[in-house]
Structures are given as C-alpha cells and as structure tokens.
Amino acid sequence: MLELKSLACVRGERRLFSGISARYAPGTLVRVCGDNGTGKTSLLRLVAGLSEPAAGQILWQGQDSQRERAAFQRDLVYLGHASGIKDELDPVENLMASSALAAEGIEIGAARQALGEMGLGERLALECKVLSAGQRRRVALARLLVTRKPLWLLDEPFNALDPQAVERLADTVGRHLAAGGMCLYTTHQPVPIRATQSVELRLGRN
C-alpha cells in the first residue's frame, strides 16, 4: 500500500505541485501524466526519496518512508532519465553491479539470461559505451527482470526503445502487477499495459 499525503514540491522559486493525495493498493498501475515541466520526474524522485517534499508525507505499508528509509529502499526500484549504466562495464557487469547495489545480488547466469531476454544476447561482451541509446536502456531495464522488489518507479521507461522492446517491457510490467506489485511510471506515448487497476495521476492543472 502506497499513500501520498498532501505532497508538495518546490523547485527553485516555483511551486510545481501541491496537495497531491492518493492511496494505491498492490497491483495498481499509476501513470503520472502532465505536460512538460509539470513535475512528473520531480514527483517520482520525491516518492523514491531522492529529494525531500516541501510538504506532505509518503507512507509505504503504513510507515513514513523518510523515517523508515532503509526498509523502504529495500522495496523500491527506481529507473530515472539517466539509465545508471557505466560505459566502462559490459552489460553483464552492469546488471550484476546494479543488482548488487540494490541488495539483490545475482549470479552471472541469471544476468546473462535476463539480458538475453531483453534481446542483448549478442552484445554481452561489449563495453556499454559502444551500445546504442536503446540498447543501453535495455541493459537498465533488464533489472526489472531480476528484481523482486514490489514498488517500481519508472521515469519515461519507453524512451529510445523500439516497438518490440516496448511490448516486452509492457509485458514485464503487466506480470509484475499481476503478481501483486505496484508501478508508478511516466510516459508521453500511451502504451497498453495489462493491469487490473489502472489509474492516472494528473499534474499541472491546479
């Protein structure tokens, strides 16, 4: 259960949004929408705990996520605009490092398999600096195949992906939701995702 309590965000001098309140049950897909600059990324970063809200609270399983930071972060995957891929490492090393960092260390076999499923089977021994933007994005998204964390925060996950990969990702998110996970994401391209409960969180109209 994720609950937002009258969240407000101030960037510089400008109030991006305020009074955002919502309550989401497990299995809910939340699409954060709004025009450019209405604070979609800021909201996701706020929920992830990367920045502090100007006002309000985020409750995860009834606990204040800022006070119970470590416990909250054990339940959370955040993929931002910058994909968090190291140029000097190959995809397998990247996936293993990012999983280990999130306290979900994986075996090399599992990493290879996940990357293979993302269509990177041929590229596993190349340093990521020679990969295309879409391929790097896939390396980052492979995290979603190996994680067990219930709360996913995805900022523009479909950027730079080809239609096949978009479908693959939508499918992955759908299965995550069916297994009782939760996903907040932003996108400008509407992508159909299988979800029993799907809601929109609209920013920038007040």
Add this chain to the structure above:
Amino acid sequence: MREPAQADVVLAGDGTLFLGLLRRDLLLVYRRRADAVTVLVFFSIVVSLFPLGVGADPNLLRLLGGGVVWVAALLASLLSLNRLFAADHADGTLEQILLSPLPLPLTALAKVTAHWIATGIPLTLMAPVLGMQFGLDGDGLLVLSAGVLLGTPVLSLVGAVGAALTLGLRGGNLLVALLILPLNIPVLILGAGAVDAAQSGLGAGAHLSLLGALLVGTLVGAPFAVAAALRISLD
C-alpha cells in the same frame, strides 16, 4: 508466473553491499587506468621540476625534499578528486547508489576507499623513490612513506566532502581546490614536518602520531559529512 532468473536472488547485508560497491569502483578504476596513471605521472613531474628549478645544491634540496613531495602529493590527490562522484552523477549511477539500502556514510566510505587504493597507495609507493632525488637519507625516506601512508587517506576523505559539495556545479573542479586545499594544511605541515624532524635527528614520532590521530578523526567524521553533502547536491 515470475521470471526464472529470480530464483538466484539472494538478499545481502551491509558488508556485502560495501564490498560490492568497492569492487565495482576498483573495476572501473582498472578499466580507466589511464586516468590513474595520469595522476602518478603528474606527481612525479611536479616533484622532479623542483631540483631543475632550484639548482643542484644538495643541502638546499635535502631541506626542501619533504615539503615538495608533500605539496605534489596534495595536488595529485586533488587532481583525481573530480572523478570521485562526477562520473556516477552524470550517468545516473549516483541515484542508484543513494537508493541502495547501504547506509549513505558507508557508501561514501566505500567510494573513498576505492579512491585511496587507486591514488593513495601508488603515491605512497612512489614517494620514497621521488624523495631520493632530494638526497633524503634512509630515515627520512621511511618517515616520508609512513607520513604519506597516513596522510593520503585524510586527503581522500576531506576531498570527498569537497567533491560531494560541488557536484553538478559549473567550475566545480576549481571550487573543490579552493574548498579543500586550506583544510589540508594540517596534513601538509605534519607530513613535511615529520621528514624535517627525522632529517635533523629529532625523531618523527610526534608528527606521525598526530597524523594518525588526524586520520582517525576524519575517518569517523568525514563519511557523515559526505553523506549530507550528497543528499544536498542531488536534491
């Protein structure tokens, strides 16, 4: 049905997370070893310029030796600081590091440890070799190495605070220098003073003890300062 790949997932404790981050950083240093070598070449060139500049008077050089090596070590350590967090910041890994369940001060300590292994240890090994250019005797060289060994972790720790504070700022590199060079003055005085004391037969014990105390103090305090600075910079 969940992914089969998930079967191998193991939950890790703080120690595993710390070592994992350290290993990743060392692997990155190894892949970018040209950067690390640049710092060492810079160090040896700066030190070697002094005998050329001030002339070959053995007494003068012996007097200058400790101080010159220390100033050069300070600058070399500074040169490598910009890589400490900036690369991770640019590619988004720093966000992932911040979101790791590992407590942030430990994260900072892991990154500083990697930085020290990549710069501090090579500087420690090179210092006595370069010190020989100044005609330092056996005792002086030994004290120089011991001082650099104790002092470079302090440089890395204090430098990390500066690097974290200036993250994402324009002209951050210059700002780091202005911020932390004054803070490193005690290390410089104690390190160079130890060599002088050893050369003049006074014994360097007091200087080295104080350097050690300085190291313990920064080791306890700096990781928390880095953690706070990272939170501010990424907000």
